[in-house]
Amino acid sequence: MERIAESSSATNLELFFDLVFVFALTQVTALMAESPTGTGLLRGALLLSVIWWSWIGYSWLSNLVKADEGPARTAMLAAMAAMFLLALAIPEAFDDLPGGLDGPLVLAFCYLLVRVVHVWLFWIAAEDDAGLRAQILRFVPSMIGGTALLAIASQLTGTAQTLLWAAAVLADYGGTFLIGTAGWRLNSARHFAERYGLIIMIALGESIVAIGVGVTHLAISWPIVLAAVLGLTIAAALWWSYFDTHVIICERALSDARGDERVSMGRTAFTYLHLPLMIGIVLLALGLKKVLGYVGGEHGHTLSDPLYGAPLWAMYGGVALFMFGYAAVSWRCIRSLKVQRVVLGVVLLALVPVVASLPAMASLGVLTALLVALIVYEWVKYRDLRDEIRHADHH
Template identity: 85%
Template sequence: MNKPLRRRMERNEESSTATNLELFFDLVFVFALTQVTALMAETPTWHGLLRGALLLSVIWWSWVGYSWLSNLVKADEGPARTAMLVAMAAMFLLALAIPEAFDDLPGGLDGPLVLAFCYLLVRAVHVWLFWIAADDDTALRAQIVRFVPSVIGSTALLAIGSQLSGAAQTALWAAAVLADYGGTFLIGASGWRLNSAKHFAERHGLIIIIALGESIVAIGVGVTHLAISWPIIVAAILGLTIAASLWWSYFDTHVMICERALSDAQGEERVSMGRTAFTYLHLPLLVGIVMLALGLKKVVGYVGGENGHTLADPLYGPPLWAMYGGVSLFMFGYAAVAWRCIRTFKAQRVILGVVLLALVPLVANLPAMASLAVLTALMAGLIVYEWVKYRDLRDEIRHAEHH
């Protein structure tokens, strides 16, 4: 006799790590982030940036739902494997529809409606599998029931918004995001399960790597149609240095400290920390990196002579704010995550975030390459400062045994 579906699922333990299927699942998010960056680059206005941020919020919510699910049960065992592949297919179709997320192109299917339907499918598979995985855990099943209204509400709002345009459509997208994030927040942390702190921190670290990869891709995509030149080479190196600095700032010690704090927390406190520090506060990190990617793409286009630009032309307006503001948002997000996990105020990160925002009106008068160089110097300066000031502490954190 075949075992019930729930009996063919294997629960994760504290020592569990990410599976190959989860890494495969993440590939569609690489494509989705690339699509969002390209969409914002086509319409680099404030409204375009807002819509890009809303799209990223929807994509992020799709991903985090499965990060909680795969923390409960192994993603590559039993029905979880098939469900993850189905969700992956739906997410891939959602990513394909991103260029038509707000404006349907002539011919074919209704792009905005296709995106809304794919989002519904991604969320429905998630809830269905979570219900089965909960088995006889009545507290978890009760939490899933409380969770369902936010799923229905957000997808319904996206479906309605698909038939509108302009500000009204953007407002409904914002309402859909609010329904998802606010609804999940209001039902509280009680009832959810976080079995492995190691797995959870690792999954979020991997998605940050994916986002940083998108910033590098943006540099390459921005010059694919341009002749290679010294200005492009210099801009590419500067952009890569910024991406590397963000990588260093997150992975040098930060991810280790937060994983250990999450591991030390137990029960509802662990769930609360995971929900706040990772599910909610990692979104600013993701949005910040993608906004940076947009700015980098524009800079390499400028210095490469795209659309008649010259080396003397400044980067200004939304693209410049995206580049500087994206890094600033990353700094603020990082500081918030650190505060929630270890109650430590990262003053130098917050100060840098404020300084970056204050500099935008000034660097708007500089050539695009110069504004990129200033940002690179500030990021490299932060890394050097922390490396020198906290050298002994870094060594202790990176090589300490954690039990």
């Protein structure tokens, strides 16, 4: 199989592969919107963790061999089909609907299929790399553990089911963490950082979709227009905060790292610490969807009705989680503490009880104003440094 070079970039097939994840993220948002409670949000986060783990496996694999060449192309398409079926089963991830197949079991089986194809292709791609093959063998038990726990969870209900889902996620993430980084390969820093940037972009796109889907059945009105523009401004602020300089700095740090340190940075900063960014964006999407429904008069709501409870926590807490995740990624890559991001995250969480009594539109306005203020502050304070980062030649 053709190897990835340091200068490689993402292939069209990888972007096509990512489209299934757009659908999966939309399904998770819709599932949480149906049950906007603390348990509903927790289950949504667990689902996202499983979906994320499916995706990251292929981000490492396609950093080793070209995804659109030879057996890799067929395997990627097969994994894509399994992932699509997993996404179709998301509405029944925890509660089987009457008739048809066992929804939770279908999801667990599709997850197993995605993982088996991944490991099988990784094994073939390793060829004569003894270190990588040994690491793949150490990786298999956590895969078996995670998928087996999901299969058992599919036959349970309520708290026991949620706890087993948490155990499955812990088995996958914890098991992979415990086997260490020796043996894994990260061939191209550029390709790797680009893949994670693209999946963040896709998640932000999903938050924009949530704004639109939230009002498709409502008559367009000035409140909907205003709320939609505010929602889009929030998504744009998150895009700016990630793509303006952050992704460039992290890619350079990954590029400068060598051997095991590069693998370690890739694993911690991207594989693990990008998950809070993803969960944060999807929680935000849920909050935006609810706000649009409120201001559009859905279910008898009026403009003076406040957004409160789980949807408000999702909207403010989602952005806070994004800020904390971002600060953690920055610290791991360049040992720079983004104090203003951490402060904003803390402020957002502290504000939830305060804005819970405000009309939904006002709580959306406050969130937008705080994010715009952050972007303006950083733009003014770091103007020269920002210009240097964005336009410097890096060799």
